[in-house]
Amino acid sequence: MIIGRIIGTVVSSQKDERLLGKKLLIVRPIDLDGKDQSGYVVAVDTVGAGFHERVIVVGGSSARMAEGNKDCPVDSAIIGVIDTIDIEPDETSR
Template sequence: MIVGKVVGNIWATRKDEALNGLKFLVVKPLDYSSGKDLPTVVAADTIGAGIGETVLIVNGSSARMALGRKDIPIDAIIVGIIDVVDVEED
């Protein structure tokens, strides 16, 4: 799983038919241990996340399983909106 911050929306009027009805968000993964700047990802959103929210993402086959469809061409999906992250610093 990946923790990230929603930084944008994607609108795509032309896409694979299997993606119709899905909302897509741009998410910046957060690395609490090293502080590295990680590349953004596009994730499908079925829970209603918005810009500025911290979210939990699954990717790969777990993303397709979260939708209950093995035939959908997605690699990442938002599965939770995070309220608080507690990270112990060394």
């Protein structure tokens, strides 16, 4: 999974019927310092995430395992809102 920040929405009326009622959010991947990375992904929100929140995004066929996405044509889903990210860099290099 990757970590991203929600920065927008995509609105589409002419779409696959299994997308009806689904919220399509634009997620910007961030690095572990919280800085924006390049690129974006359009993901289905399945946990009620809010704007600018940091979220966990799952990709590929596993996006269809997220709540409500069974058999849906989606390859990316938001599956968690992040409380904290704890990094423990290794002091002794290998």
